[in-house]
Amino acid sequence: MSDQSEALASAKAAADRLVKAKRLNACLTPVRELRKALVTQAQAAHPSGVLYGMPVAVKDNICTLEFTTTCGSKILEAYRSPYEATAVAKLKAAGALIAGKTNCDEFAMGSSTEHSAYGRTLHPFDKTRVPGGSSGGSAALVAAGAVPAALGSETGGSVRQPASLCGVVGIKPTYGRVSRWGLVAFGSSLDQIGVLGRSVHDAARVLAVISGRDPKDSTCEDRDPLRLPNVPESLQGFVIGIPKEYFPADLDPAVRRGCDRAVRLFKELGAAVREVALPHTAYAVPTYYILAPAEASSNLARYDGARYGPRFDGTADVRALYRTTRGEGFGAEVRRRILLGTYVLSSGYYDAYYRKAQQMRALIAQDFRNAFDRGVDLLFTPTTPSPAFKAGEKLNDPVAMYLSDIFTVTANLAGLPAISIPIGRIKGLPIGGQFIGQAFLEDEMLEAAYALERVVPATEEA
Amino acid sequence: MSVTHDEVLKIARLAELEVSEEALPLLAEQMSRILEYVAQINAVPASEGVKPFVPGPDALRFRADEVKPIPLAFGPETLAPAFKDGFFLVPKLGAFEGADL
Incomplete structure (x- = not known):
């Protein structure tokens, strides 16, 4: 323009x-x-x-x-x-x-x-x-x-x-x-x-x-903005790890077929493909659903009807104002997570839940470091266990809903970059494949994604 | 792990969250199931001594998680005519109308 x-x-x-x-x-x-x-x-x-x-x-x-x-x-x-x-x-x-x-x-x-x-x-x-x-x-x-x-x-x-x-x-x-x-x-x-x-x-x-540094956020690294890589001709020299824990026996067969097809394409593009183990993967969702609600219960304490948004009047005193505003202003899922977070942080439960989950997070991050230390550049997994599900299907079953994030939460727990790209369709519905990269090596991850995107038949049935 | 109605109400009070009587049974049942599900992390042995993982700049680290006394010579309740549950009690705004301030 x-x-x-x-x-x-x-x-x-x-x-x-x-x-x-x-x-x-x-x-x-x-x-x-x-x-x-x-x-x-x-x-x-x-x-x-x-x-x-x-x-x-x-x-x-x-x-x-x-x-x-x-x-x-x-x-x-x-x-x-x-x-x-x-x-x-x-x-x-x-x-x-x-x-x-x-x-x-x-x-x-x-x-x-x-x-x-x-x-x-x-x-x-x-x-x-x-x-x-x-x-x-x-x-x-x-x-x-x-x-x-x-x-x-x-x-x-x-x-x-x-x-x-x-x-x-x-x-x-x-x-x-x-x-x-x-x-x-x-x-x-x-x-x-x-x-x-x-x-x-x-x-x-x-x-x-x-991307790039921001003095207003102390958790933002002091780094230059990301430089975009060129679209590679091949994936020669790349070692792509396939973590076996992301391909369980009950994985949707079409999702598996889509990922298998992507792996064949990596090999045709010249990449070496190697199976790797991330042994604590099964504990990622439970770990996440302790840590995230715990942090949420603290972060959302600020919404009390006094500082932000509408006020749902509590007549008796300021406490009633807080409770009524939060009770009526938050929806069911947010209320549930605030209560869960408060529970796992409360006296008597802190060690069994929050402290243990922090340790599990460290073990999950260590799994990734071990894989990368053994010469793997990137990991490739399905992004989700199935294509889009029906509205209402998981609304009354929070654990089933949480499990739809089973392949994605690990990258958040370990702070790593990841990308999902379309790799095929199941009965017309899209499915995605995921690369998980090493910290601050988004350029490598994007190179592999560019290469796969160019050859994968993303709109064809898997 | 079974969460009772009373426990939900106690946690709700701590979280300053109104929970209606009608919502209690479903909430207690869902919280019990979620807590039972997440408790599986306790099956992993020997994670004691593992240092917590904190993403972000190295300079960013947790403070020690310890309760310290508030450094006041007297408690805040001694500084005001009325004090309850951590709040200073003051007259409603309407009470000031017409007052010679």
Whole structure:
């Protein structure tokens, strides 16, 4: 793009596409407000920016000045942040247009985008199914072609899992690669902003822009922004590890076929493929569902009706105000996780749950270090155990819902980068394959993803 | 691991979260199942002595997790006419109307 009229045309076209995608309930921003904001941003966008005129939707738990930030929760209904996330500021400085806020599970707690106070998001290929979550709105908008890329957030797979279910690319960077300033906190030691894109290149371009140091976030590493690698001709010299724990006997046979096909393609591209062991994998989901709720119960203590959002009146005293506001403002899943988190941190249970889970996290991270120390560059796994499931199927069974993150939570626990790319279809529904890379070696991971993307028949049955 | 209704109510009080009587049975049942599921990590032996893993810059580390006394010569309850459950009790705003402040 070369002048502002093209950015304006891009803004108007994006608004039209977002209106068409309205039936998905993926975008929470009202159409009129969205059009106006897109045009205003296009007029202000700098033509020299590397993302000039590119519409990027933003998950509703990332603070923006243009739009409300509700985190999909009634407790933050109509809330406008007085500041914007560093990632959003960097996008705007690069000339991107913030194309509204996307629906998500409340406070990013969920794997289906059914736990939003603003209604569930529909899967773009089959409205009876879920798009995954918690960044389901971002994934659905990219899959529907409404935007080329969107920001999501990850605590346990909330970018990669919906990306896999919707047939788009999802990147979770290394913990500390992207600033968390302005990302509403859920599990602070796990949270990272990630990117969903229609291709590896679209997602990687956005990631490169939002990455890099930020003095406002002490957990953000003091590093230069990510440099994008070239698209490789082959994978000669790469050693790709296949962790056997990610291919259990009860894995969906079609998911297994899709991964087997990808492995054959790696070999044809010149990579060496080696089986590896990550022995503590089975304990990753239990570990995650102790640590993440524990951190959430602390982070969400700030929502009390006094400082943010609507106040649900408690008549007796200030305590009643807190309890009524939190009881009525939070949805069922968030309430459940706050209670779980409070429980595992409480006196008498702390050692059995929280301390033990911290130790398990260290063992899981050590598993990855051991694999990489033995000469493996990257790991390849399925992203999810199955394609998109039916809406309502897992709503009343929290453990079943949590298990849909079984292949993604490990990278969050170990703070490693990972990417999901489409590798095939099962009865028309997309499935994804995942690369897990070494800390801060996103460039290697992207090279492998570029190479696989070029050859894998992503829209064919596995 | 079975969580009783009373335990849910106790935890809810700690979390400043209102839980209705009707919601209690399902919540207790779901919490019990989740806690039973996550307790499987205790089957892994010999993880004592493993240092906690903290991602992010090396400079970022946990403080020691220990309870220390609040460094006040007198408790906050001695500084106000009324104090309850960690809060200073003050008149409702309406009580100030017409007062000579």
